[in-house]
Amino acid sequence: MPPSASARPQENTESRVIASALSRGPDGSGTARFLAERERVASRRWTRTTRVPLAELTGWHCAPGAAAFTHESGGFFAVEGLSVHAEGAAVPRWHQPIIHQPEVGILGILAREFDGTLRFLMQLKAEPGNAGGLQLSPTVQATRSNYLGLHRGRPVPYLEHFRNPDPERVLVDVRQSEQGAWFLRKHNRNMVVEATEDVPVLDGFHWLTLGQLEELLFVDDLVNMDTRTVLACLPRCGPPPAGADALAGDAFTAALWRSLDPRQGALHPMRSILSWLTGTRTGTRLTAERVPLTRLPGWERDGERLYHRSGRFFEIVGMRVEAAGREVGGWDQPMLAVAGTGLLALLVTRINGVLHALMHLRPEPGLRDVAELAPTVQCHVDNYDALPRAARPRFLDVVLDADPAGVRFDTRLSDEGGRFDRVGNRHLVIETERLPEPPSHRWMPVHQLGALVDHSGYLNVQARSLLACLHALAAHRPAPTRGGPRP
The missing domain is CATH 3.90.79.40 (EvaA sugar 2,3-dehydratase subunit)
Structure with missing residues (x-):
């Protein structure tokens, strides 16, 4: 051809x-x-992978007393400690390992x-x-x-x-x-x-x-x-082509196509969204200080792995890899592992016939500019059993109790496999009624998300992942759900 x-x-x-x-x-x-x-x-x-003790990783300095896990070349990445202070948050202080690359x-x-x-x-x-x-x-x-x-x-x-x-x-x-x-x-x-x-x-x-x-x-x-x-990140904001008419036969898909078109308007003008982003970033007091791995309260390390005493959140494990069809046939490395499947959920609703997504402006300690737009809900549900009730994500119960008839997308999709060991999230797009906006959330049409993703630092990687799923729904009939959104 x-x-x-x-x-x-x-x-x-x-x-x-x-x-x-x-x-x-x-x-x-x-x-x-x-x-x-x-x-x-x-x-x-x-x-093919085999878990091995961290202290036995070839080419890595991962001894129990090491301040950081580093590669002998000085390249690739390191696992370090982070001390976080989030003023006014439900959990104002915590410590954790983090990947520094x-x-x-x-x-x-x-x-x-x-x-x-x-x-x-x-x-x-x-x-x-x-x-x-x-x-x-x-x-x-x-x-x-x-x-x-x-x-x-x-x-x-x-x-x-x-x-x-x-x-x-x-x-x-x-x-x-x-x-x-x-x-x-x-x-x-x-x-x-x-x-x-x-x-x-x-x-x-x-x-x-x-x-x-x-x-x-x-x-x-x-x-x-x-x-x-x-x-x-592919640009696709504009009026639907003639070939899209047959796909817009249901009200949801028609509203999604209108959401791609900037001429159809938005609940909030872009200047208001940008002011909200700037104000939140400026007003959020979040500091993250790199510290040695030996100074992480609540975390335990032996020759095998690095883990939280509660058994929740995540752990750092050692992995020995054999490979075919790659640039290198084998290597050792630390990897981040999480028990269970995470939850990424995007609530959507029709406002004046245009589909809007409820976006969460979410601070995270590893971001360069304090906070980026995230899905409505982004979490590992089980972690909140060990945290204060006030830390529970807004709208999580709306997602867990959603009517299966409103679930438009429901697929488990992986995080990248180069640093994370079989880590994935259930991706959900759920149509719901219009809900009130708390200060941390805004209803936004897809064309505004498309305009923001043209620039660095506005949509986090989880939001971009669900944006790709939203785009897929415009050109594909929604797949059958699997019995509702309970993870």
């Missing part, structure tokens, strides 16, 4: 992105062929137009912490340490398209945050670059339309978080 020429890829980018979202591929086969290919690739690209990685997806439709070069990648094995990753998913070759392995394929791209070929390029509760001021460069020349397709890589990618979002633990954050 020959590619089509595109002299100016940035021209009409939004309409081309939406057209790709409405496409199921050249033969309409959807994702069945891709899923079959995934099974074949799994025999050639895999990781003071470098900006690249999450890059290569795009190419075939027969007038944008497709995206996706990688089936095995990460040591992946749930379910292979997950769908960006074309390039690499830390700076990896693409500079500190692992002494093979070069990262396709990296040349993202290191110094032609600005006229860049569709997305924005620095975005990682998990602010587990990373200390960590960012990645989220990129989509359009190629005009022929691109060789290596083993494990596949060209998919955005419609095929979004259909795969309904499959548990398949589309990884790094892919979801890049997809969320």
